Amino acid sequence: MTTTQDFDNDFENKWCPGCGNFGILDSMKKSFSNLGLAPKDVLLISGIGQAAKTPHFLKCNMFHTLHGRALAVATGAKIANHDLTIVVNSGDGDCYGEGGNHFMNAIRRNIDITLLVHNNQVYGLTQGQASPTSKMGFVTKVQKHGVIAEPFNPLTIALNLGAGFVARGFSNNREHTRQLIEDGIKHKGFSLIDIVQPCPTYNKISTHGWYKQRVEDLYENNYVPDDLENALAMAQEWDEKIPIGVYYQKEGPTFTDRIKKLTEGTLIDKKYDAAKLDGYLSVS
Amino acid sequence: MVIIGGEAGQGIQTVGDLLATVCWKMGLYITVVNDFESRIRGGHSFVQLRISDQPNSAPSDKVHILAALNSKTVELHKGDLSEGGLVLVDGEESTAAGVTAIPFSKIAREVGGKIMTNTVVAGAIMGLLGTPFDIFEELLVKKFGKKSPEILDNNITAAKRGFESIGENSFKNGFTWEKKIPLGLLLTGNKAVALGAVAGDCRFSAFYPMSPGTGIMNALVALTDDFPLVVEQVEDEIAAVNMILGAAYSGVRSMTATSGGGFSLMVEGLGLAGITETPILIVNAQRPGPATGLPTRTGQPDLQFTIHASQDEFPRFVFAPGTPAEAFDLTVKSLHLADKYQVPVVLLTDQYLTDSLFTLDRPLKVPDSIDRFIITDEDLDNPESYERYAFTESGVSPRVLPCNGNALCVASGNEHTPDGHLNEDADNRKRMMDKRNAKLPAMQKEMSAPSGYFEDSDILLVGWGSTQGAIREAVDLLRERGQEVGCLNFTDMWPFPVEHSQRLLGRTKRFIMVEQNSSSQLGLLIREQTGLSFDGTVLKYDGRPFFPIEIVEETLAIIG
Numbered sequence: 001m002t003t004t005q006d007f008d009n010d011f012e013n014k015w016c017p018g019c020g021n022f023g024i025l026d027s028m029k030k031s032f033s034n035l036g037l038a039p040k041d042v043l044l045i046s047g048i049g050q051a052a053k054t055p056h057f058l059k060c061n062m063f064h065t066l067h068g069r070a071l072a073v074a075t076g077a078k079i080a081n082h083d084l085t086i087v088v089n090s091g092d093g094d095c096y097g098e099g100g101n102h103f104m105n106a107i108r109r110n111i112d113i114t115l116l117v118h119n120n121q122v123y124g125l126t127q128g129q130a131s132p133t134s135k136m137g138f139v140t141k142v143q144k145h146g147v148i149a150e151p152f153n154p155l156t157i158a159l160n161l162g163a164g165f166v167a168r169g170f171s172n173n174r175e176h177t178r179q180l181i182e183d184g185i186k187h188k189g190f191s192l193i194d195i196v197q198p199c200p201t202y203n204k205i206s207t208h209g210w211y212k213q214r215v216e217d218l219y220e221n222n223y224v225p226d227d228l229e230n231a232l233a234m235a236q237e238w239d240e241k242i243p244i245g246v247y248y249q250k251e252g253p254t255f256t257d258r259i260k261k262l263t264e265g266t267l268i269d270k271k272y273d274a275a276k277l278d279g280y281l282s283v284s
Numbered sequence: 285m286v287i288i289g290g291e292a293g294q295g296i297q298t299v300g301d302l303l304a305t306v307c308w309k310m311g312l313y314i315t316v317v318n319d320f321e322s323r324i325r326g327g328h329s330f331v332q333l334r335i336s337d338q339p340n341s342a343p344s345d346k347v348h349i350l351a352a353l354n355s356k357t358v359e360l361h362k363g364d365l366s367e368g369g370l371v372l373v374d375g376e377e378s379t380a381a382g383v384t385a386i387p388f389s390k391i392a393r394e395v396g397g398k399i400m401t402n403t404v405v406a407g408a409i410m411g412l413l414g415t416p417f418d419i420f421e422e423l424l425v426k427k428f429g430k431k432s433p434e435i436l437d438n439n440i441t442a443a444k445r446g447f448e449s450i451g452e453n454s455f456k457n458g459f460t461w462e463k464k465i466p467l468g469l470l471l472t473g474n475k476a477v478a479l480g481a482v483a484g485d486c487r488f489s490a491f492y493p494m495s496p497g498t499g500i501m502n503a504l505v506a507l508t509d510d511f512p513l514v515v516e517q518v519e520d521e522i523a524a525v526n527m528i529l530g531a532a533y534s535g536v537r538s539m540t541a542t543s544g545g546g547f548s549l550m551v552e553g554l555g556l557a558g559i560t561e562t563p564i565l566i567v568n569a570q571r572p573g574p575a576t577g578l579p580t581r582t583g584q585p586d587l588q589f590t591i592h593a594s595q596d597e598f599p600r601f602v603f604a605p606g607t608p609a610e611a612f613d614l615t616v617k618s619l620h621l622a623d624k625y626q627v628p629v630v631l632l633t634d635q636y637l638t639d640s641l642f643t644l645d646r647p648l649k650v651p652d653s654i655d656r657f658i659i660t661d662e663d664l665d666n667p668e669s670y671e672r673y674a675f676t677e678s679g680v681s682p683r684v685l686p687c688n689g690n691a692l693c694v695a696s697g698n699e700h701t702p703d704g705h706l707n708e709d710a711d712n713r714k715r716m717m718d719k720r721n722a723k724l725p726a727m728q729k730e731m732s733a734p735s736g737y738f739e740d741s742d743i744l745l746v747g748w749g750s751t752q753g754a755i756r757e758a759v760d761l762l763r764e765r766g767q768e769v770g771c772l773n774f775t776d777m778w779p780f781p782v783e784h785s786q787r788l789l790g791r792t793k794r795f796i797m798v799e800q801n802s803s804s805q806l807g808l809l810i811r812e813q814t815g816l817s818f819d820g821t822v823l824k825y826d827g828r829p830f831f832p833i834e835i836v837e838e839t840l841a842i843i844g
Contacts, residue, residue, distance in 0.1 A: 011705050043686045045530070056696070056705050061686035063533050064696040064706065066556050069526040072518075076530025076538070077686070079514055080488055084534065084687050102526075105519040259514055268535045268685075270512035272485045274650040280479055280507075281648045283466050 002038045004029040009059040016124075018208070020171030020197025021050060024118055025057055027169075027177035028087070032060075035182055043086045045074040047099060049125045051091035051118030068098025071106040074113050075255075081268045082256040085185060086113040093123050096132040096152045103154075107161040107190055109255040114184040114191045117154065118171070120199035121206055128202035138205065154194050155235035159228060159248055164189040166231065167246045170215045171197035172208055176244060179219060183246060189254045196242065211242065218245025225249045285344045286409060287361050289330035290353030292320055295402035299351075300331035302406040304470060304641050305423055306415055307335050311464025315753070316641035317343045317829060322495070322579040328356050335413070337459065339645045341607060341753025345831045348457045349412055351405055353388070368456050372408060374401075384453070391445045396438030403439050407446025414458035417447055468609065468644025473637035473750075476608035476648075477541070477567060478503035480615025482511045485654045486565070487536035489515045490527035492546060495579045496635040497569040500541035521546035525553030525566065532557075532564050533695060535658065535685040537619050539565035544573045544586050547630075551593045554628050558598030560695045561673070561681070561720070563622035563629075565615070570634040572827045581827030582635035584749055584800035588809065590630050591778045599625065599679075599723045602778035604632040606735075606752030609644045610775055611637065616651055621730060623657045625680060625723050632777070634800070636829040637750035661689035671702040675715065679722030724779055731776040733784035738763070738770030743843055744789070746818070747798040748774035748806050751830055755798050758835035765836075767843065771798075774806060780813045794819040796842055798835055801825055 007029040015021050032042055042060040046052035048067035055062035065073045070088045078086055095103055095117045106115070121138070123129040130143045132152035139146050158166045165187040169177040177195060184191035198208045218225075223245060225231065231248035256262045261270075288299050300316045307314040313336050320329040332343045346366040352358045352373045362371065365382075375385040386408055392400035403424075410420055420443055428436040471479075477500050481489070491501045505515045518524050521542055528538035542550065547568040557564045568590060572583040584604075591602050601621055605611035611633060618629040659682045661667040670691035674681045681702075686693040694704030699716060701707045734746075737756050747755045752773040762769040772788055772795075774781075789795055789810065797807035797818045802825045807818040820842035822835050 039692060040690050041687060053706070059692065061693045062695065062704070063530070063560070063686070063693075064698060065526065065529070066552055066697055069522065069553070069556075072523040072526035073530035073533070075523075076488065076490065076527035076532075077534040078530075079516070079527075080531035080534035080536040080538075081687070101519050102523055105523065261508075261512065261514070267487050267512060267514060267531075270487070272512075272654050274483065274652075276510055277479065277483055277650050281469065281650065283469060283647060 001036060002033045004033050007032060007039055007058045007060065009057065011056050013057050015050060016201045018198070018200035019050070020120060020199070021054060021118055023171035023174050024116065024177060024195055024197065025054055027174045027181055029058055030178040031181035031185065034178070035185060037085060041085055043077065043084050044089060045070050045077065045086060046089040047094040049091035049094045051089050052094055054089040068094055069102065070094070071099060071102040071115065075106060075109065075111045078111055078113055079256060079267060081266045082112070082262060083266055087185065088113055088115045090115065090117050092117060092119045092121060092131040092133040096154055104157070104161060107158055107163045110164060110189045110252060112189055112254040112256065114181065115193065116181065117192070117194045118197055119194050120197045120203055122199050122203045124199055124202060135205070153235060154192065155247060156232060158192045159232050159235060163192055164250045164252060165191035165246065166248045167191070167193045168242065168244050169193055169195040170211050170242070170244050171195050172211065173215065173217070173244065176217060176219065180246065187249065188251050214240070214242045215244045216241050218243055285347050286333040286335065286349040286351070287330055287347050287364070288351040288353070288405065289328065289357030289361060292327050292329045294353050296329055296331050296353065299402045299406045300333055301641070302423065303333055303409060306410065306419055308466055308470040308643055309419060309423070310461055311466050312337055312459060313339050313643040314470070314641070315341050315343065315643070317636065318639055319828070320580055328354070328360070330357060330361070335459070339643070340757065341642050342757050342832055343829060345833045349409055351409060353401070353405070358383070368454070370412065370453070370455055386449045388446070391449065392442060395441045395445060400438060400442040403442040404446035407443035408449055411447040411450035412453065412455045412458065414461060416461055417444065420447070466643065468646050469648065470641060470643055471608040472499070472639060472641050473605070473608050473611050473633055474499035474639065475503045476611040477615050477631070477633065477638070478507055479648065480612040481539055481619070482507050482513060483612070483650045484616040484619035485537050486539050486619055487512055487514065488528060488531040488538040489513070489540060490518045490524040491515070491540050491542065492518060492521045492524050494521070494543045494546045496571055496638045497541040497543045497546065497567060499638050500567055500569060521549040522553065525550035525564070528564050529553055529557055529562055532562050533686065535688070537563070537623065539567065539619070541567035541569060543569050543571050544577070545575065547586070547593070555594035555596070555598070556697045557628035558594060558600065559697055559699070561626035562695070563626055565618050565622055565629045565631065567631045567633060569638045570632060572825065578827040580635065582800065582829050583825060583827060584634055584751070584805070585825070586632060587748070587777065587801070587805040590632055598720055599627050599727055600778065601627060601629040601727065602632060603629070604749035604775055604777050605637065606749055606773050606775055607644070608637070608642050609646055609648060612648045614775065620651070620655070623655070625727055626683060627723065627727070632749060634750050658683055658685060660684065661691055664691055667691040672704045673700060673702045673716065673719070675702060675719055677722070678726060679719050728779040728781070731779060731781040731784070733781060733788065734772040734774040736770065736772050736788065739772055739788060741768045741770030742793040743767070743769045744792045744795040745769065745771040745798050745835065745839065746789070746795050746806065746810070747771070748777060751798055751800060754830035754832045754835060757832035758839065761832060761836045762839060769839065780809060782813050785810060786814045786816070789814065789816050794843070796820040796822060796839060798822045798830070800830070
């Protein structure tokens, strides 16, 4: 058995006080230890942004990559060794902006990884610009008259693309988020967990209190996530209430299941056999 | 040389492949250069077949047979016909002197349909060349035997009718056709890279289609059933490079192939491989640019771009094979060196090398074993304190794989401390840059000298990559004309082989750069790295491969 302390490291954390990332980090450690995973069993892959720094703050294998590209890197890592437990930390800008194409294609492939999107509707690392999920009218230093585009809705897009695990969490409901991450890791296939979170520095609208008034726990309501229409309807909600939990779940063959040669073991464990080349290289 | 021309979609490439295989099986040397536009049907396409009993790897300007499936072929290529050369056109009667009409499409329709036209044409050309028909028939059985007996019979009849349609003729450039065992395979550069990839234990490849890089991926896909190899077409080139980075980090050798535009999109990923010391191989099959440029044409415009691509600096290897045999060897070497030094490698080919079919003059050799340069907990006294980027004298840190023991694999594209965690400390940054750069002296020792041909001559032609064959033939032609000329052909481009270059170029009186770009990129690199300046340039950047005679004429103009 492992404990959350096994995942602690002494790397100095520079997130702002009150950042939603602290809650997500805590939930990750708890879910890993609950699942009996040790640091050596987990591979965290991240892009760029404050969310993407998360893997540095816990002990595990990690690859901190480029802006928007974490899902592509994670897909390659999973194909090479599909026994790995891979969790991706990304943000709303990283995943839905810079990495939008990879987001859609990771869903299409149903690659068996768990994606945590730390969604605070604002850019933290680059100091307060609007993000793809910012509401219309959201005022920033750059969008000084307010955002003039509709927000990107990751849940409706994921549901429409046939994602098999679509969930929303709230960073400050740590126990709830822990459960979501555990369920996401246990789900065989691609899991999207969009975790809404406050940004105390740059988002003065969606504050901790604002979310607190709106979130409704689907686990408590015994919601059964098997109805796509219901899930799509819930995914549209935001201003009045924000359901948190698994909106929709359906298992099917994953990407590596569909590659025939990977059904008999991982790519990395296969043997190099130069003799097979003889037929190709023989002149006669 | 034989030229077969027509519209795209008329099966011209098939004729070329049939002829090439017959010649190769009989021990003749053949180079097949496809010239086509970026379209699937229509337009003008032609294939140039250089057949000889001596090794050759460049197209020639002397055409002995011109087989024209459209009138444009005659217009465009009639001027290239050598003395005694023949023009074959599709029709009942000859329309001009020196033109032989053969009813290719009529014969085809009689024996099974218009689709047989290319087999009739192949038969006619073999008739002229004096090929024993049974060799051709054998090949058709191999090619069509698995299809219906009707298709096979029709093709054999079509070939025979074509073969006989030539009748009595005055053609003097046939061969004696004594069967000899070929010294090497008949291979495109594409296939050579793909075979080199599996020989070098490449297990994963992600790509986005872009000519002429796509051919490499097609060749690789063809090998996936027989080898532990997964090839995936992905959403874009950015995904391609980042997926192979993920797979390489996870522990399998990985590569992608593209052309200049796709490579441009991969550049940030190249930098990620640089700073995270992740071994990947990118093949850039060059074509003229910028932007879309000339999609189906050839060039060498990306040497300077490739050695400098990405912001900031990090060690990398760049290789540019001159022949398919070198493409095979350098692909194997690239995958090996990427692992050994934990660096990205770029293999520069071009449309001419990748798409053309060459007869190799030697067999290809598979490495005896694959060394992955990967350690595990067992190699470590204390796996818990393992650091992925530990400072070492060689700059190479022992590498573990993720989730492969208690030693954790912590990697970051941010500057990092030896434990892999991001860090902005000035002193650490300098030490980490120095650590990565410390690999360079050993990397440079891995670089081979350019291969020479009469390299002690007073005048040297200097080129790199796929121009090797044309330059060597130009040397032969110049020497026949009494010029003391030799050549150097570079394949190992970066880290630049400074000492080899100083030694080989320092002793010659003059050297002339022969390149397929407009600024002599290798010439500029030689000047930068050795202080030696070239004395002239022969540059071709119209998208077409060099004819040896072009190099001869421009060289003569320079040396006077």
